[in-house]
Amino acid sequence: MRAVAAFLLVLCYLAVTHAWRCSDGPRLSSARQVDAGQGKVIATNSDGYVYFLIGSSWCRMSTIRFNHASIGPAGLWATSTSGNRVYKYIAGNFVVSSGLSMRQVDAGGDSQVVGVTSSSRAYCLRSDYASSYKGSGSLSWSNLSRVLKYISCGKYGCWGTDTSNRIYFTQTLSPTTCGNSRWSQISGSAAMVEVGTDGSVFVVNRSGQLYQRLGISSRYRSGTSWRAVSMRMPVRHVAYDLGNLWVVTTSGLLMKCTH
Numbered sequence: 509m510r511a512v513a514a515f516l517l518v519l520c521y522l523a524v525t526h527a528w529r530c531s532d533g534p535r536l537s538s539a540r541q542v543d544a545g546q547g548k549v550i551a552t553n554s555d556g557y558v559y560f561l562i563g564s565s566w567c568r569m570s571t572i573r574f575n576h577a578s579i580g581p582a583g584l585w586a587t588s589t590s591g592n593r594v595y596k597y598i599a600g601n602f603v604v605s606s607g608l609s610m611r612q613v614d615a616g617g618d619s620q621v622v623g624v625t626s627s628s629r630a631y632c633l634r635s636d637y638a639s640s641y642k643g644s645g646s647l648s649w650s651n652l653s654r655v656l657k658y659i660s661c662g663k664y665g666c667w668g669t670d671t672s673n674r675i676y677f678t679q680t681l682s683p684t685t686c687g688n689s690r691w692s693q694i695s696g697s698a699a700m701v702e703v704g705t706d707g708s709v710f711v712v713n714r715s716g717q718l719y720q721r722l723g724i725s726s727r728y729r730s731g732t733s734w735r736a737v738s739m740r741m742p743v744r745h746v747a748y749d750l751g752n753l754w755v756v757t758t759s760g761l762l763m764k765c766t767h
Contacts, residue, residue, distance in 0.1 A: 528737055528753060533764040534564045539756045544749035545580030545616050545705055551754075551762065552577055556589045558602075570602050580616035580705060582638045587613055592626055596641055607647035616705055617661030620683040622652070628671055630656040632686035650686035654678075662703035664729040665689075673697045673714055679729040696734055704748035716742025716758055 538554035549561040556573030559566035572595070577586035584597035592609035595602040608631060610623035619635035631649040641647060652659075654676065656668035665679040666688070675696050680689040696719070698711035709721035709731065718739055723732030737753075745756040753765040 527767050528765045529767070530739075530753075530755065530763045530765040533754065533762040534561060534566060536566050536762050538760040539762040540760070541576060541745045542747045542754045542756050542762065543578045543580075543616075544747040544752065544754055545578075547750055548579050549747070549749070549754065550577050550579050550584065551756070554760065558586060569597070572602055576612045578613050578615040580614070581619045582615035582617065582621045582633075582635070585613045585615045585621055585638075587611060587623070594623070594647065596638075596643070598641075598643055603643035605641065605643075605647045606645070608649045612658055614660045614703075616703060617666065617681065618663075618683040620661070620681070620686060622659045622661055622666060622681075623649075624656050624659055624668075628655050628657050630654045630659050630668060632681065632688075634686050635683040652678075652681075652686070652688060654691050658700045660701050660703040662705055662709070663707035664724060664726070665707075667694075667701045667703050667709055667711075669698045669701055669711070673699055675701065675711065677730045692730065694730060700745060702746045702748055708748050710737070710746050710748055710753070712743050712746060716744065718743045718746060718755070 540552050540554050542551040551559050558569045558574050558577045560569050573589040574586040575589050586595045587610045592611050594605045594610050611626050613623035615621050621633040621638045624630050630652040657671050659668040666681050668676045675694040675698050676691045677694050678688045678691045697713050699714045700712050702710045707724050711719050718737040719734045721731040722735050742758045744758045747754040755763040
C-alpha cells in the first residue's frame with residue numbers, strides 16, 4: 509500500500525497546464541519510447557521489447573530487441589538494437605530488411621517511411637516501396653540531404669532535430685518520390701520531435717521539458733510559436749494521436765494526457 513500511495517503521489521505532481529490533463533497510462537514497467545498512429549499505440553521498454561496496447565493491457569510483440577518503433581499510415585516499422593537493422597511488421601512477425609541501417613524510423617507521414625542512420629543522415633522510403641515490401645529484396649532509401657538525429661512527419665510536413673539540438677522543418681515531402689522542399693531552421697532547441705498524423709507537433713528538449721507548437725495550419729505549416737507544457741518530472745519521449753498525448757518520463761513512467 510505504501511508503494512501504491514507513493515506512486516499516486518508522483519502522479520499528482522505530473523499535473524499539466526494549458527488544458528492538458530494527465531493520468532497514469534496502462535502500466536508498462538520501465539517504458540522508454542512510445543508511438544501512436546491511426547488509433548494504435550505501441551511502446552518499447554528498457555529491455556528493448558515492443559509492446560502493443562490492447563484495451564488497457566500491453567502485449568509483447570516479439571523477442572527481438574529494438575531501439576525504436578513507429579506505427580502509422582506506413583505500417584509498423586522498427587530498428588533493432590543489434591546493428592540498427594530495419595524491420596517491418598508483416599503478418600504477425602517482424603521481418604528484417606536489407607539495405608540501409610537506421611537508428612530511428614518514423615511511419616507517421618503520408619505512407620512513406622523516414623529515418624536517420626547512425627551517422628545522422630536523414631533518408632526517406634517511398635510509399636510504394638514501404639507498402640509493397642513483403643520481406644524480400646533490398647529497400648531503396650532516398651537521401652533527404654539533411655544531417656539529423658531524429659525525424660518525424662505528419663500532415664503538414666516533416667520536422668527534425670540535429671546533433672546540436674537545432675530544429676528543422678520541410679513543408680513538403682512527396683510520399684511517391686521522397687522529393688522535399690528545402691529545410692528551414694525553426695527557433696528553439698529539441699532532443700526529439702513528435703509530429704501527429706494531423707500535423708500537431710511536440711518537442712522535448714535536452715532538459716526533459718515539453719513544448720507544443722502553436723498556430724499550425726494549412727496556411728502556416730510550421731506554426732507560429734512554442735508553448736511549454738508544464739510537467740513536474742522531466743520527459744524522455746512523447747507521441748500524439750487522435751487527441752491523446754502519450755508521455756514517457758525519464759524515470760520510465762507512462763502517462764496519457766488529454767484536453
